[in-house]
Each structure stands twice: as structure tokens, then as C-alpha cells.
Amino acid sequence: MTTHSILLSGFGGQGILFAGKLLAYMGLIMDKNVSWLPSYGPEMRGGTANCNVIISDDTIGSPIINNPSTLICMNKPSFNKFVPMVEKNGLVVLDSSLIDIKGERGDINFVEIPATQIATDNQHPKLANMVMLGRTLKELNLGDESVVISALKKTIPNRKIEMLEVNKKAILAGYNFT
Amino acid sequence: MSDKVLMKGNEAAAEAAIRAGCRYFFGYPITPQTEVSAYMAKKMPKIDGVFLQAESEVAAINMVFGAAGAGARAMTSTSSPGFSLKQEGVSYIAGADLPCVILDVVRAGPGLGGIQAAQSDYFQVTKGGGHGDYRLIVLAPSTVQEMATFTALAFDLADKYRNPALVLSDGILGQMMEPIDFDDVEAGFDPSKIRDFSDKPWATTGTNCKRGQNLIKSINTNPVELEQENIERYAKYAEVEKNEKRCETIGVENADVLFVAYGTSARICKNTIELLKKERVTAKLFRPITLWPFPDDALKLAAKNVKAVVVVEMSHGQMIEDVRLNIQDKPIYFSGRSGGMIPLPADIAKVAIDAVSVIKNDGSNTYEGGRE
Structure with a gap:
């Protein structure tokens, strides 16, 4: 029985909530229990945004993540705020294009990826969230390509469906980053 | 899918x-x-x-x-x-x-x-x-x-x-x-x-x-x-x-602690019950679904064999008054946060652990710590 408690965090506009929704849909497609809880309020209006995604074989109790097993981190304030909360042996995936701090905790696994740089090099700077997600999926060994594509179809609105390919490409770029 | x-x-x-x-x-x-x-x-x-x-x-x-x-x-x-x-x-x-x-x-x-x-x-x-x-x-x-x-x-x-x-x-x-x-x-x-x-x-x-x-x-x-x-x-x-009284009871029948909570608090209590297993305290949850009419008889039944009742609310204690009206023969404790703060499972668990240990030390109760 596995439970992934994934906290995604960054600035408003980086697609934190979208990446979380994609993760939640992946869980749903894999027949897991899932919950998605966004931060809402003044902080999301131009400030930091975060989102709690739980994917579990068990029934989900509280949707609030106090100690994430995985932290996806896309800005410095979130890094400083949330790294101390990550559970022991947990995972932190951080965008090293935006966060130049080194993680000091020895009991968690830090994975750095210059996601914003990779996304910019691919002509889609706004898809750094998908690059981050791809790297995380690899680390967690979560889902496969067909699950990602099905989840993208559920998450991208119909009027923007032409964005599916570039999103997929960005996820793959993160997944294959070494 | x-x-x-x-x-x-x-x-x-x-x-x-x-x-x-x-x-x-x-x-x-x-x-x-x-x-x-x-x-x-x-x-x-x-x-x-x-x-x-x-x-x-x-x-x-x-x-x-x-x-x-x-x-x-x-x-x-x-x-x-x-x-x-x-x-x-x-x-x-x-x-x-x-x-x-x-x-x-x-x-x-x-x-x-x-x-x-x-x-x-x-x-x-x-x-x-x-x-x-x-x-x-x-x-x-x-x-x-x-x-x-x-x-x-x-x-x-x-x-x-x-x-x-x-x-x-x-x-x-x-x-x-x-x-x-x-x-x-x-x-x-x-x-x-x-x-x-x-x-x-x-x-x-x-x-x-x-x-x-x-x-x-x-x-x-x-x-x-x-x-x-x-x-x-x-x-x-x-x-x-x-x-129309509706409710749900979750967890083992012979628990030491009964949580009473509705809505989001009830979900947090489910995590707390899991946490308490590590402390060898058995707990169950009574969740009112209709707040009015309040499921009083079902609450009395759920509380029958427990050692203590812990009411959990995201407030300073409101439903607890209805719980007190229905349960007079058990100690009733409260755990809650307000102002938009959300109760932590660990804090709720502590109230439950304290509740059962008080009974244990009291001498008036033969409670032995709920070990399996």
C-alpha cells in the first residue's frame, strides 16, 4: 500500500495547480484514490501558489498535507518554507534555474533540474511545470506514457487541445533529463 | 479507467x-x-x-x-x-x-x-x-x-x-x-x-x-x-x-476513544485514528451527517463502551454542546482550531492519548492502556 503526498509549490502563473491536476488525474486513471487541494486566497493573486495532491491505495482522510513525501518546488520562498516539512527519506525536486540554494537536510533526496531553462530552450518557457513533473514521475516511477497522455486529455481544455503535444514533449524532456 | x-x-x-x-x-x-x-x-x-x-x-x-x-x-x-x-x-x-x-x-x-x-x-x-x-x-x-x-x-x-x-x-x-x-x-x-x-x-x-x-x-x-x-x-x-437522522461510524467496535466530528474534521480524525494505532490507542469515529436532526441515539450507542470521547471541530467548540447533551457518563474532551487554522492529526492524537492516560492514572478505572 502506497501513499504519495505531493506538495507542488511556486509562484502564481507557473502552472502549479495545473501540474497538480494532471497528477491527480493520473492517479484517477490508475484507479487510485486521489485528492487535490489548492491554496486559495490573497497569496495566489500574484504571490505564491501551492497545491496538495494525494495519490493513495487507501481511502484518503485529510486532503491537507502536513508532511509531504514529495515536494515539487519552483521558487525560493516555497523552498525555504516547505523543505523543513518534507518527511524523512522524502523527495524534493527543485527548479535549479530559479532556486540557487542547496538543500541542507541530509535525510531527504534533493533532485535538481534546470526546468525553466529546459522549457525556454524548447520554446515553451511556461511549460517548466511539465518539465518538473516529468522529472518527478521518473523519480517516483509513477505512471507510464499512456497514463500521462490520458491525463493530459482530461486536464487540457478542449479549446487548447493543440497544446497536448508540447506538454507531452516538455514532460518527456524532464523525464529524460540526466 | x-x-x-x-x-x-x-x-x-x-x-x-x-x-x-x-x-x-x-x-x-x-x-x-x-x-x-x-x-x-x-x-x-x-x-x-x-x-x-x-x-x-x-x-x-x-x-x-x-x-x-x-x-x-x-x-x-x-x-x-x-x-x-x-x-x-x-x-x-x-x-x-x-x-x-x-x-x-x-x-x-x-x-x-x-x-x-x-x-x-x-x-x-x-x-x-x-x-x-x-x-x-x-x-x-x-x-x-x-x-x-x-x-x-x-x-x-x-x-x-x-x-x-x-x-x-x-x-x-x-x-x-x-x-x-x-x-x-x-x-x-x-x-x-x-x-x-x-x-x-x-x-x-x-x-x-x-x-x-x-x-x-x-x-x-x-x-x-x-x-x-x-x-x-x-x-x-x-x-x-x-x-431523517443520518450518521456514520468508522473504526473498530471496541475502541477506547470515540472521536465525534463532521465534514473536514471527520477526515482529519481518520488520519488521527491511523496515527493512534502506532501509539496502541484504539479509536473510532462517529460522524454526524445530519447536524439537525442530530443523530443522538446512534451517538449514545457508539459511545457506549468507550473510555473517553474527543470532539473535534474547526471552531472553539459548538457541536460539543450537543455531544454533552447526549453523553453524561464519559469524559468529553475537545480538540479544535479556528480562524482558518486546521487541526493537526498529531495534536488531536495527543488529546486522545492524554484522555486515556488520565483515566489510567485515576485509579477509578481499570483501563490498561488499550494494548492489543
Whole structure:
């Protein structure tokens, strides 16, 4: 029985909530229990945004993540705020294009990826969230390509469906980053 | 893959209302329930329904009053300060014996308070809120699925008893997404009856010169008559109490600790029960689903063999008064946070552990620590 408690965090506009929704849909497609809880309020209006995604074989109790097993981190304030909360042996995936701090905790696994740089090099700077997600999926060994594509179809609105390919490409770029 | 979709609790409630035959929604935006209005604004025009953003909460509830009087399934939704503004209208609707559904996505108070989730409106929704002798039927969902099923159920109960029914949510349940299956959302509603109010002979649908006038009002200046109306309304409430108490008990039968919590707090208690297993304290959860009528007999039964009761609320303790009314022979503890702060499972667990160790050290109880 596995439970992934994934906290995604960054600035408003980086697609934190979208990446979380994609993760939640992946869980749903894999027949897991899932919950998605966004931060809402003044902080999301131009400030930091975060989102709690739980994917579990068990029934989900509280949707609030106090100690994430995985932290996806896309800005410095979130890094400083949330790294101390990550559970022991947990995972932190951080965008090293935006966060130049080194993680000091020895009991968690830090994975750095210059996601914003990779996304910019691919002509889609706004898809750094998908690059981050791809790297995380690899680390967690979560889902496969067909699950990602099905989840993208559920998450991208119909009027923007032409964005599916570039999103997929960005996820793959993160997944294959070494 | 299942046919389930991910939806916010607010959206699930709105969609369920439409499926339950609601074609009249009157709202006024307030965080954290605005998605309900947004969803209705998008959907209602496409299904020949009415979405109206009123000039205020007071106007919105009175529009519900009008639509309900005409026989339609009508709804409004709001959050705490907005619900306070609606109290006059709610009392009038109850006094006129009209069915309607109100969704309250509770935020922290008092006053304008904050926009984060809370459960500090329990007193308001279960003990009155508006003036006069009346009751609201109150359903408390704790999942997105229940946001939908209970909204549909609220329409059925409102029609059945000709009384306002309220769905008591909170900012977390409104904003979070979970998978939802609308096949599970059943309302005792025949879609062909959306514009046919013939089963509501009291409604002001127009006489067509075929019957006498229907008059819907809450005023009656004749004390003898008004008392009689109240007596009849309370006979109706006795029926609700007899038929509609709902609850859920989760966990092992012979637990040492009984948590009593509803909505989001109940979910947090489930985590706490898991946490307590590591401490070798057995706990179970009693979750009232109807806050009024309060499931008193089932609570007494659930508490029968426990050593201590811990009430958990996102407030400074409101439902605990109803728990105390029903349980006199057990120690009752409280764990709660307010202002938009959310109780931590570890903090709740500590209250439970302290509760059982107090009993242990007391000498008056043979409690041995609940070891397996």
C-alpha cells in the first residue's frame, strides 16, 4: 500500500495547480484514490501558489498535507518554507534555474533540474511545470506514457487541445533529463 | 479507467443541483464558494434555467423565496458572512413552509473573518440564525462525492417536508477536487417535472380560474392561529427527527476513544485514528451527517463502551454542546482550531492519548492502556 503526498509549490502563473491536476488525474486513471487541494486566497493573486495532491491505495482522510513525501518546488520562498516539512527519506525536486540554494537536510533526496531553462530552450518557457513533473514521475516511477497522455486529455481544455503535444514533449524532456 | 471526473466540491454541488431539477439559482459572490455561482452562470442559460447574480445576499435569498413559492426547486449558495445576511429570508421561508436549498461553504469568523475553512457556524445553522421557532434540515458532507449527493438529497428533503434544507460545507470541501461519479447522485426527481408543479398544490402557479387562490406568507397577527401554525410546524419537525437522522461510524467496535466530528474534521480524525494505532490507542469515529436532526441515539450507542470521547471541530467548540447533551457518563474532551487554522492529526492524537492516560492514572478505572 502506497501513499504519495505531493506538495507542488511556486509562484502564481507557473502552472502549479495545473501540474497538480494532471497528477491527480493520473492517479484517477490508475484507479487510485486521489485528492487535490489548492491554496486559495490573497497569496495566489500574484504571490505564491501551492497545491496538495494525494495519490493513495487507501481511502484518503485529510486532503491537507502536513508532511509531504514529495515536494515539487519552483521558487525560493516555497523552498525555504516547505523543505523543513518534507518527511524523512522524502523527495524534493527543485527548479535549479530559479532556486540557487542547496538543500541542507541530509535525510531527504534533493533532485535538481534546470526546468525553466529546459522549457525556454524548447520554446515553451511556461511549460517548466511539465518539465518538473516529468522529472518527478521518473523519480517516483509513477505512471507510464499512456497514463500521462490520458491525463493530459482530461486536464487540457478542449479549446487548447493543440497544446497536448508540447506538454507531452516538455514532460518527456524532464523525464529524460540526466 | 472509471467514468469518474475530478471536480471541486463547489462545482459538484452545483452540477448535482441541476441534476436534481434546480433551474433557479440566485447567488452573490463570496470566497470560498464563488465557483458555485460561476458554474451556474455557465450552465443555467444552456438548459433554459435562471442564473441571477443578485445585488446582495438579502436580495438573493428573497428571490429564492419567490421561486420556491411558485413551486420551483430553487437554490442559493454563500459563505458565512453572506449566510448571516440571508437570515431574515431564511426565517421567512421556513415560516411560509417553503422548500429550498442553501449551500453554506463556511469560512472563518466572526465578522468578515477570513477566507479559510472553518466550522464555526454550527450554532447558526442548527440552533436558529434567524428569528422565530424554526429548524433547518442540515446535511454535512465530508467528500466531494457527498457535496453532490447531499445537495441532491437536500432538494428531496426540502420538498418532502416543505422546509429549507442546508448543506454545510467549508472552504476545504468547496475548493478541493476529488473523483466524482454522478451515477451515484440520486435524487427522487422526475426530470419531466422541472416545469410541472402539479404535485405542489400549495404553490402560487396561477389559478387558471380552476381553483381558489393560494396565499404564501409568514405573517399572521392572530396569536391563536400563529401558535397553531407553529404547533403544526413542530409536528413536522418531529417527523423529520423520527425519519431523517443520518450518521456514520468508522473504526473498530471496541475502541477506547470515540472521536465525534463532521465534514473536514471527520477526515482529519481518520488520519488521527491511523496515527493512534502506532501509539496502541484504539479509536473510532462517529460522524454526524445530519447536524439537525442530530443523530443522538446512534451517538449514545457508539459511545457506549468507550473510555473517553474527543470532539473535534474547526471552531472553539459548538457541536460539543450537543455531544454533552447526549453523553453524561464519559469524559468529553475537545480538540479544535479556528480562524482558518486546521487541526493537526498529531495534536488531536495527543488529546486522545492524554484522555486515556488520565483515566489510567485515576485509579477509578481499570483501563490498561488499550494494548492489543
